[in-house]
Amino acid sequence: MPGALVNARKNGMAEGHNKIRILLADDHELVRQGLTRIIQESHPDWEVVGEAADGRRALELAEAMRPDVVVLDLSMPEVNGIEVTRRLRESAPGVHVLVLTMHAAAPLLRQLQKAGASALLAKSEAPQQLVSAMERVVAGDPFFYSASASRLVSELGEGEQIPVQYVLMPRELEVLRMLATGMINKEIATELGLSTRTVEAHRASLMERLGVDSLGELVRIAVRDGLI
Numbered sequence: 001m002p003g004a005l006v007n008a009r010k011n012g013m014a015e016g017h018n019k020i021r022i023l024l025a026d027d028h029e030l031v032r033q034g035l036t037r038i039i040q041e042s043h044p045d046w047e048v049v050g051e052a053a054d055g056r057r058a059l060e061l062a063e064a065m066r067p068d069v070v071v072l073d074l075s076m077p078e079v080n081g082i083e084v085t086r087r088l089r090e091s092a093p094g095v096h097v098l099v100l101t102m103h104a105a106a107p108l109l110r111q112l113q114k115a116g117a118s119a120l121l122a123k124s125e126a127p128q129q130l131v132s133a134m135e136r137v138v139a140g141d142p143f144f145y146s147a148s149a150s151r152l153v154s155e156l157g158e159g160e161q162i163p164v165q166y167v168l169m170p171r172e173l174e175v176l177r178m179l180a181t182g183m184i185n186k187e188i189a190t191e192l193g194l195s196t197r198t199v200e201a202h203r204a205s206l207m208e209r210l211g212v213d214s215l216g217e218l219v220r221i222a223v224r225d226g227l228i
Contacts, residue, residue, distance in 0.1 A: 020046045020138055023065065025058035025084070026073040026100070031123075035071060035130065042131040055079030063091050069118075069134050074101040074108070078170065082108075082115050089116030096137040100126060109145060119144040163225045167209065173227070175202040179215065180222035 022039060024032045032051050039046055049067050052058035055076035062070050070088065074081035085097045096118040101108065112120055118137035121129055121144075136144050168176065171192075178188045185203065189196045212218055222228050 020069060020134060021049045021065070021067040022046060022134070023050045023052065023058065023062055023067040023070045024048060025052040025055070025061075025070060025076060027053050027075075027077050029053070031073070035126065038127055038130050039134075053077075055081065055084045058084050059087055059091075062088055062095055066092055066095060068138050069096045069098055071098050071100060071130070071134075074099050075165070080165075080167070080169075082111055082167065083169070085112065085115040085117045096134075098130075098133055098137055113143050117143070121145075164210065164221060164227070165225060168206070172202055172206055172209075175199060176206055176218060176222055177227045179203065179206075180219045180228045 020043070024035050026032050026035070036048050039048060049065050050061040052061050056078040058070065058072060058076065059079060070084075072081050072084060076084065079087075081099055081101075085099065088095050088097060097116065098119040098121060099112055099117050100121055100123050102123050109120060119133050121133050133144055164176065165173065174192065175188060178191065183191070185196050185199045188194070189199045192199070206218060207213060210218070210221060212221070
């Protein structure tokens with residue numbers, strides 16, 4: 001976002017005249033409705049310009065509509081919240097991403113910052129802090145994390161690994177789970193309606209993305225993160 005526009009928004013917010021355009025992305029309609037109520041009760045002039053029930057749709061709407069803020073659930077179907085954030089940083093860099101999560105695991109904080117998120121907020125804190133968090137990110141404040149997330153900062157360590165559920169795409173998770181249970185490529189291809197070559201490509205991609213070079217290491221990761 002150009003610096004002049006950021007400054008204009010800061011000034012507008014200070015004067016109480018800033019209108020924020022918001023995209024809500026959560027796979028539960030009741031959650032989206034609740035977030036809308038929170039926003040409208042605090043700022044009737046703010047506008048919820050769209051809603052998405054999965055990560056792929058969130059990307060499409062954010063790229064097309066360029067809202068000021070995307071309020072994004074971390075655990076989204078189709079494309080997870082971290083991947084949505086990473087792609088938006090490239091395709092719509094002026095869009096601020098505020099991530100909501102039920103489970104503020106320590107490794108997520110660093111991963112979200114690296115992906116380009118503007119804020120991390122526990123869902124339980126959304127009723128009290130959602131509006132102020134959006135004000136902060138639009139005003140250009142540094143990465144913001146809520147009280148529950150802040151308690152995790154001291155726990156962050158370089159060796160910590162983010163659970164694969166937040167890193168891999170749904171189909172990759174399926175392939176990983178099946179590999180970990182002992183299925184061979186041909187069996188997985190039959191089960192998923194894919195070609196053996198496609199399964200082999202998924203397997204190679206899994207190893208590259210997770211930084212491993214053997215099936216045994218893939219199995220250990222699947223066990224570690226509760227896939228089997």
